[in-house]
Amino acid sequence: MTTTPLLVPPPPLIHLTGVTKTLKGQDEPRTILAGVDLTVRAGDSVAILGRSGSGKSTLLSLIGLFDRPDGGQYLLGGRDITRIPERKAAALRSAEFGFVFQRFFLLKHLTAAQNVAMALVNGQGWLPRRKRKAKVLAALDRVGIGHLAKHKPPRLSGGEQQRVAIARALVREPRILLADEPTGALDTETGNLVVEVLRQATEVGCGLVLVTHDHDHAAKMGRVLHLSDGLLRPAGQRVIA
Amino acid sequence: MIRLSxxxxxxxIIGGQGIRARKLRTFLSMVSLFLGVLAVVVVQAGAEIANRAMLADVELYQGKDGTRQMYVPPEGQAVPVALEVLEGRTDAVAMTTSRAIIGEPGVKPINEGGGPIDQVGDYTGPRMTCDQSGCYPVQDANSGAPSGQAVELQLVGLTGDVRQFRPFRPSQGRWLDFGGEPSLAPRLVLNEQAAKAFTRYHVPAEMRVDGATANPTPQIIGVVDDGGYQPAAYVRADELMNWMPVAELGDSSSGGGLQVLMTPTAVEVEHVLRARLVAAGTPEEQIHVNTVETLKRMSTELALMRWIFLGMAALVLLIGVAGILNVGLATVGERIEEFALRRAVGTPRLLLAGIVLAETLLTGLLTAALAIGAGVVGLQLAMTVFGSRFPALEGTAFPWQAGVAGVIAGLVAGVLGGLVPALRAARIPISTVMRA
Structure with a gap:
């Protein structure tokens, strides 16, 4: 008699349940997220659409541990990190996440390679210079701009700058890539190129959450979700009042 | 440990990148800080050098720290006994004091009374003695003598090389040689006041010494700076004793008594000397011994002076700190996005604060190095220009204490100037800055 091994699927990379967030400004407190549920597995690519001010960036900042939710639960790889202290959050940001922003956020006084190396020289472990250099060049090659390693950002085009930023996000080989309107400052053609580079990362098992206004780019993702009224729903699903 | 490293x-690395990226700002911070650190370095160096110079001057006439001094009264057989005990010893030297006049025979000296040669007329005159009925001139060989070309000085007889206790600075010629046989023509080493007198008045060299049986012809072999203000000459005691009885060396009319200088370890000779003196009839309470503690005595007033000046330097340093703080705060304001980005890629808050502090500390250290360098060069220049006017400063090196004070000032300024910007950098929220 033979036995079939029981295959237990790995826990999802990101599992949000009923996550809420209220912003407390000078005016009345404003509920941005009213109970968001989201699951992202390895290799998933998820696009989040929504109007300006709908809470897309807030959601991304909660996923990326820039901020903490007011309620609900956040499991990362099966581990509850809803109330994780800042010191541990910094370590997780370094080890698990890669971030790509709309405005690139490259330091003008550093070369492309030094900008990418920034993610390695962050006090979370230490790599010798040679290994660091090899990783940086590999990341730059992966996004197709290895030859621009010694160029400083002012000498690079918008698309090249965003690819440097993507290389910076990929250099630590994160399990999750978070991109907040990465094509917002680029023309259509360059934007398509950047989205393609991001999508390719999912082919090696990386989870991708892309916040965008562009439906064409969203359509290239595995799943498209819409954030409105503080809730996340599959795109196209209508809210019945 | 590896994590910390x-x-x-x-x-x-990041601090260095920040400095390179903002060279002009770093330079401006350094300019404001430079004066403050330089003030600390100069005050500390000045205090150390002044301390050494004052000590060097005081040592000339009071003796080095730790020297044991014994005063032997002139009465009875005390002086002959003391000279006998100390004969041939290197750890203790006896000094006798006599009055001597060198110059034309039978004339009144130019500086009667042995006063400074530059103040002839002000402080000179016949020796005086006082009793209950008042003060009146001592009747001695000068009384009624005609005025002439002669110099009165204090003649110090030595049983050994006194320079181990009082480090006289050689000016000309050589010092006394205590190794050979005593010369019949006493060899003299003048102090600078006496040398000045003999340069000004070219007098015949006959030496009249109080209590001497005849007037010898001296040989002047050298000149030293002994820190004294009155003309004096040093001579081997045994050469002096060729011309005068030993008992006369302690004659109270010509100075009186004898001073013995001993090393701190010369305990045995002190005991023997004291015992022999008491046995020879000297009352024990008249034998006084004390230890030279110049540094201890002067340290309080020197420390007070140093703290006053350091306080002033600290104020100047504070201005530098305010400058570095101002530049630091402005820089953090400009670098909000960079710090938020660094936090986003996993840099802990503590490291962010460390980066800002590293920048200000590196700036402070660099400034300290420049200020110390300027101090060293300044001292060399000052020594080249003014060195000959201040013999006590000859061979003075830049004090290491000033270097340490400069480094500490640079570090303190770096910490004080960088702390508030560092805390601000660590508190920058990621989510609000990085929002699309």
């Missing part, structure tokens, strides 16, 4: 390296 990684963070330290990371903060130094």
């Amino acid at each position: 990684g963070r330290l390296r990371a903060s130094l």
Whole structure:
């Protein structure tokens, strides 16, 4: 008699349940997220659409541990990190996440390679210079701009700058890539190129959450979700009042 | 440990990048800080050098710290006994004091009374003695003598090389040689006041010494700076004793008594000397011994002076700190996005603070190095220009204490100037800055 091994699927990379967030400004407190549920597995690519001010960036900042939710639960790889202290959050940001922003956020006084190396020289472990250099060049090659390693950002085009930023996000080989309107400052053609580079990362098992206004780019993702009224729903699903 | 080392390296690398990226700002911070650190370095160096110079001057006439001094009264057989005990010893030297006049025979000296040669007329005159009925001139060989070309000085007889206790600075010629046989023509080493007198008045060299049986012809072999203000000459005691009885060396009319200088370890000779003196009839309470403690005595007033000046330097340093703080705060304001980005890629808050502090500390250290360098060069220049006017400063090196004070000032300024910007950098929220 033979036995079939029981295959237990790995826990999802990101599992949000009923996550809420209220912003407390000078005016009345404003509920941005009213109970968001989201699951992202390895290799998933998820696009989040929504109007300006709908809470897309807030959601991304909660996923990326820039901020903490007011309620609900956040499991990362099966581990509850809803109330994780800042010191541990910094370590997780370094080890698990890669971030790509709309405005690139490259330091003008550093070369492309030094900008990418920034993610390695962050006090979370230490790599010798040679290994660091090899990783940086590999990341730059992966996004197709290895030859621009010694160029400083002012000498690079918008698309090249965003690819440097993507290389910076990929250099630590994160399990999750978070991109907040990465094509917002680029023309259509360059934007398509950047989205393609991001999508390719999912082919090696990386989870991708892309916040965008562009439906064409969203359509290239595995799943498209819409954030409105503080809730996340599959795109196209209508809210019945 | 590895983690800490990684963070330290990371903060130094990123701090260095920050400095290179803002060279002009770093330079301006350094300019404001430079004066403050230089003030600390100069005050500390000045205090150390003044301390050494004052000590060097005081040592000339009071003796080095730790020297034991015994005063032997002139009465009875005390002086002959003391000279006998100390004969041939190197750890103790006896000094006798006599009055001598060198110059034309039978004339009144130019500086009657042995006063400074520059103040002839002000402080000169016949020796006086006082009793209950008042003060009146001593009747001695000068009384009624005609005025002439002669110099009165204090003649110090030595049983050994006194320079181990009182480090006279050689000016000309050579010092006394205590190794050979005593010369019949007493060899004299003049102090600078006496040398000045003999340069000004070219007098015949006959030496009249109180209590001497005849007037010898001296040989002047050298000149030293002994820190004294009155003309004096040093001579081997045994050469002096060729011309006068030993009992006369302690004659109270010509100075009186004898001073013995001993090393701190010469305990045995002190005991023997005291015992022999008491046995020879000297009352024990008249034998006084004390230890030279110049540094201890002067340290309080020197420390007070130093703290006053350091306080003033600290105020100047504070201005530098305010400058570095101002530049630091402005820089953090400009670098909000960079710090938020660094936090986003996993840099802990503590390391961010460390990066800002590393920048200000590196700036402070660099400034300290420049200020210390300026101090060293300044001292060399000052020594070249003014060195000949201040013999006590001859061979003075830049005090290491000033270097340490400069480094500490640079570090303190770096910490004080960088702390508030560092805390601000660590508190920058990521989510609000990085929002699309």
